[in-house]
Amino acid sequence: xxxxxxxxxxxxxxxxxxxxxxxxxxxxxxxxxxxxxxxxxxxxxxxxxxxxxxxxxxxxxxxxxxxxxxxxxxxxxxxxxxxxxxxxxxxxxxxxxxxxxxxxxxxxxxxxxxxxxx
Numbered sequence: 393x394x395x396x397x398x399x400x401x402x403x404x405x406x407x408x409x410x411x412x413x414x415x416x417x418x419x420x421x422x423x424x425x426x427x428x429x430x431x432x433x434x435x436x437x438x439x440x441x442x443x444x445x446x447x448x449x450x451x452x453x454x455x456x457x458x459x460x461x462x463x464x465x466x467x468x469x470x471x472x473x474x475x476x477x478x479x480x481x482x483x484x485x486x487x488x489x490x491x492x493x494x495x496x497x498x499x500x501x502x503x504x505x506x507x508x509x510x
Contacts, residue, residue, distance in 0.1 A: 400434070403456045406485060413473055414451035415461060421469035422446055428461040428470060437461075 401408055405407045415428070415436065422445040429437040429446055439451040462470045 395427040398448075400453045404482070404485070406481070408452045408456075411456055411481065413434050413456045413478065415448055415472055417446055417448060418469045418471070419443070421444055421467045423467055423469075425466060427464040427466065431461045431464045 400473050403411060424439065424444045424446060426439065426446065429439065432454075435450050436448060437453045438457060439445075440447045452457040457475065459472050459475075462472060
């Protein structure tokens with residue numbers, strides 16, 4: 393596994409490939425503007441030169457719970473799973489903090505700062 397891929401291998405101790413969280417593009421709505429590509433800093437998207445539309449190149453690079461690219465899409469072509477999926481996953485794995493935040497470090501890592509915002 394390349395160094396770049398290692399940083400995306402887990403989320404809160406859960407192997408990333410076990411988590412079904414990534415964007416889906418409705419190709420009928422996508423106009424290929426690239427707004428999502430510019431917004432995402434994790435390399436999830438790429439432009440498909442054959443279709444002129446965006447494609448999800450690295451779905452496992454998407455930060456679990458993030459939907460930051462969705463509101464920048466002018467045609468509403470991007471969708472995500474329901475955020476309750478993430479909450480359920482964390483509750484199942486006992487990774488939700490006292491406030492019910494899905495963005496906390498696992499309880500076994502006390503004193504660790506909260507990770508990226510959901």
